[in-house]
Amino acid sequence: MEDKLAYKGITFDDVLLEPRYSEVxxxxxxxxxxxxxxxxxxxxxxxxxxxxxxxxxxxxxxxxxxxxxxxxxxxxxxxxxxxxxxxxxxxNGIIPDPVTLLPTDSVSQAQELMRKQNVSGIPITERDGKLVGILTRRDLKFLESSELPISAVMTKENLVTAQGNVTLTEAERILTDKKVEKL
Known part of the structure; x- marks a missing residue:
């Protein structure tokens, strides 16, 4: 009698991976x-x-x-x-080492990075690491040219920040108190 199954599946019990040395x-x-x-x-x-x-x-x-x-x-x-x-x-936890861009980078660079990293906001820093702004999807919503420098469209004022080691609970409290989405 011919087997009527087009493909026979396997389960974890059917597979054994033998431990061996690898260069990879x-x-x-x-x-x-x-x-x-x-x-x-x-x-x-x-x-x-x-x-x-x-x-x-x-x-x-x-x-x-x-x-x-x-x-x-x-x-x-x-x-x-x-x-x-x-x-x-x-x-939406704490990102210990967020990707950053410079204020002189183009908005198109930020859009590409946001797409690749699947993030909705990027901290904008000077070369020395000093925070000078944040660029979020909201900043990009009605943008006419993506070749503008980030400094032309980023949020610069009223940035909410935290210093040192902040727990997720503390960060959530700050976000709630300040009514913002990014810390």
């Missing part, structure tokens, strides 16, 4: 996966949208390591939205 360093290995035209995962890991598998906790854990958690639909739309809000809120 882990930092030189790219396991990222293009999930869709606009979504690239840093690890090829996607959780199942099942109520026993993925809620906000699993989605947050996967997101932290570069994967994606798909929230299940066995909840009301409001409850699903609440789970998504928890995940999104957790993603």
């Amino acid at each position: 360093l882990p930092s030189h290995v790219d396991v990222s996966t293009q999930l869709t035209a606009r979504i690239r995962l840093q690890i090829p890991m996607l959780s199942s949208p099942m109520d026993t598998v993925t809620e906000s906790e699993m989605a947050i854990a996967l997101g932290k390591v570069g994967g994606l958690g798909v929230i299940h639909k066995n909840k009301s739309i409001e409850a699903q939205a609440e789970e998504v809000t928890k995940v999104k809120r957790s993603a």
Whole structure:
């Protein structure tokens, strides 16, 4: 009798990777996966949208390591939205070494960097590292020319900053108190 299966799948129990010496360093290995035209995962890991598998906790854990958690639909739309809000809120943590640009760099450079790094704002610093402004998507919203220098469109006044080591809780309090999105 002919096998009717077009492809036979395997599970984790079917695979064994034997440890061996390798010249390839882990930092030189790219396991990222293009999930869709606009979504690239840093690890090829996607959780199942099942109520026993993925809620906000699993989605947050996967997101932290570069994967994606798909929230299940066995909840009301409001409850699903609440789970998504928890995940999104957790993603807005402290960035210890943010990418920066100079005020003389062009807006087009900033747009490209924002796209590549998937960030909504970039601190603008002098060559000595002194903060002089911030450029956010809001600054770029009605821009007519992307060849302008960043200094022409960045936010310069009323920058909210924190000195030294700030915990996520302290940062969230400052953001809430000052009613801003970037610290």
